[in-house]
Amino acid sequence: MMPLVIGIDIGTSGARAVAMRPDFSIAGHAAVPLDRFGSDGRAPTAWWQAVKTVLTELLSGIDRTAVRAIAVDGTSGTLLPVDAAGRPLAEPLMYNDKVDDDDILAAIARTAPAASAAHGATSGLAKALRFQHLPDIAAVLHQADWIAGNFSGRFDVSDENNALKTGYDVEARRWPE
Structure with a gap:
């Protein structure tokens, strides 16, 4: 076989x-x-x-x-907030949705490395920060991570490709300081 x-x-x-x-x-x-x-x-x-x-x-x-x-x-940059069991807590922000919170965008601009994919109103990081104050939130997952979590029961992992848009440095293979 x-x-x-x-x-x-x-x-x-x-x-x-x-x-x-x-x-x-x-x-x-x-x-x-x-x-x-x-x-x-x-x-x-x-x-x-x-x-x-x-x-x-x-x-x-x-x-x-x-x-x-x-x-x-999945669609790169689509993010979904979930509780510890992987249950969605809010409507996801799709890859092309913009975060219109100037404070979030300014914080990213101040702290993310210049070459990071975390910059911009449609970045995964901006979307993750938009969800950060939801009650009972355990994670903000990329669409593919949530689907994979439904197979594995683990909603606490991602891969480098998905993490890229939330600020992960694929060249250094780590999160920036």
Whole structure:
């Protein structure tokens, strides 16, 4: 049996999944539109339903016992505040939403390194700071981190690609001072 890896992408229009072999050939793929799960593309429940559905469709056409790993990607810069159990606490701020709080933007401008992706009204850091005063908040997650957390039960991890927009320095591989 040849091992498979699955890649899942959740975007503004839907969810896509692909299963690949080690030689990069495709063993299967599936896609579902997000509007199949409601008219609100911002709804985390719609994201999760889309992911579960696309994964079910993909797995129906491949040998699920061959799957060794799953990777998740989402709209970069879409952030969701959650409690310790991963339950959403507010409507997410999507990748293209702007934070119009001048104090937040000024604080970022003063402290983030000049080359950081944390600058700007649509940055992940600005969005995270916008959510910081919510009661019961345990984390502010990127869309892909929340989806991955639903698989693993862990809502306290991210990857360098997602963390980049909240100020993580990928060259130094650490958070700046």
